[in-house]
Amino acid sequence: MKVFTIYNTAGSLNTYLIGHETGGDAIIIDPGQIDLHLLDILENNKYYIKSILLTHDHENHTRGVKTLMKIYDSVIYCKSPLIYDYPAVAISENRELNLSGFDIAIIEIPGHSDDSVVYQIRNTLFTGDVISSGRIGSARNSVSKKLLQDNIVNKLFPLDDNFIIFPGHGSPTTLKIEKEFNPFI
Numbered sequence: 001m002k003v004f005t006i007y008n009t010a011g012s013l014n015t016y017l018i019g020h021e022t023g024g025d026a027i028i029i030d031p032g033q034i035d036l037h038l039l040d041i042l043e044n045n046k047y048y049i050k051s052i053l054l055t056h057d058h059e060n061h062t063r064g065v066k067t068l069m070k071i072y073d074s075v076i077y078c079k080s081p082l083i084y085d086y087p088a089v090a091i092s093e094n095r096e097l098n099l100s101g102f103d104i105a106i107i108e109i110p111g112h113s114d115d116s117v118v119y120q121i122r123n124t125l126f127t128g129d130v131i132s133s134g135r136i137g138s139a140r141n142s143v144s145k146k147l148l149q150d151n152i153v154n155k156l157f158p159l160d161d162n163f164i165i166f167p168g169h170g171s172p173t174t175l176k177i178e179k180e181f182n183p184f185i
Contacts, residue, residue: 001102001122003075003166008033010168013060016126018102025050025100028074029119029126030168051099054078054088055128056113060063061168074181079115091117107155111148112137118156124164125156125175132167133177136184137181149185 004017015038019026023046031052042049049072054062057080066084068074076088077097091097097104105120109130116137119126129137131152139145161176178185 002045003124005151005166005172006035006041007037008035012164014168014170015064016101016166017047019045019047020101023047026185027053027100027102028064028068029053029166029169030055030061030128031068032060032062032118034064034067048072048171049074050074053099053104053119053126054083055118055126056116056131057083058113058129061128079117079140080136093117093161109148109151109155111139111144111146111151116148120163123160123162124166126166128168130167131165131178131182131185132170133165133173134182135170136182152185 002019002021006015013032015031016029017026025173026047026049028049028156030161036053049068052065052068052074062083069086076083076086077091078088091106093108095106102121107118109116109118112129118132136148139148159175163175165173
């Protein structure tokens, strides 16, 4: 499994591209913006975006969907039924996906938003705005913040310490580091 991080300076946002060593069908997570750097990675690695995974439907994480849907015959996966008038496949925690040859577990972590999910692919977690290096996502109020904290502790922290976290913003981290040093949990 190859994971590419595409950093968008406009929104300080990470977009992730997941594919096989040999090219072929690929997955993109949180396409905030489609730029030449991303298109070069796709072309140079012979990838075709078959699946678009959204960790939540905030515009800074979804803006690139419009462009991708004009280029590729992709399927969108998220909690919302529509993204920019494109139908999406509804996902839930009790459902596992197999996309482009990768098994993907869905972990619902509401708090930052009602539709926030984390995608687990092998030993990696794509967390969107749920948790990042030394931070957790913003919340509307204290009840939502407590819900977010509890979900992180109860659903993510039981996983292996060596899981790599690929957040929506900032640098990658591990569950072990966040358990030990994240001051918001």
